[in-house]
Amino acid sequence: MKAAHTVTFIALKPGLLTGKARDVTGVLHYDALGLEGWLASQTPPLRRFDATQLGQWLMPRRPTSHKGEHGRLAIIGGDLGTAGAIRMAGEAALRAGAGLVRVLTRGENIAPLLTARPELMAHELTPQSLEERPDLG
Structure with a gap:
């Protein structure tokens, strides 16, 4: 079964971004519910990026x-x-x-x-x- 959309709140969960989950999550929607500042002070950052963003980082x-x-x-x-x-x-x-x-x-x-x-x-x-x-x- 593959979801068309997956919604996650507060944090980007690693399990939604890695392994076989990438095949079944569909479009991932994320909302921190206003807790970005608090969350950043509690956990190491997890970021999602794709190939289009790599071009901005590579000289x-x-x-x-x-x-x-x-x-x-x-x-x-x-x-x-x-x-x-x-x-x-x-x-x-x-x-x-x-x-x-x-x-x-x-x-x-x-x-x-x-x-x-x-x-x-x-x-x-x-x-x-x-x-x-x-x-x-």
Whole structure:
């Protein structure tokens, strides 16, 4: 069952904003009932935001900037049969604004990963690879 609208009072409850609730709450309506000041002094703030607001917080990139100037992230994963999960994690990191994204995964995952997302930097992960190249992590 999915609600068309959900109404909550006094506080934005985390359970309405996280997990599977996002699939069933519909449009969320919130009213603090005039208790904003009191509530702020009682609990840590919880805020709801979406992708349109992120654009206000992220600085625009210079046209001549390099991806290495916008953060570096290493993602480790992609066991047998789960190459799609590591690809999705890499894509999410790029969409979220990480500049240089390294994916450390099984060798057999590298070709499909780079075919789909050549902007990811993929490296084979072996027991020796992190010892030989600590800069990968």
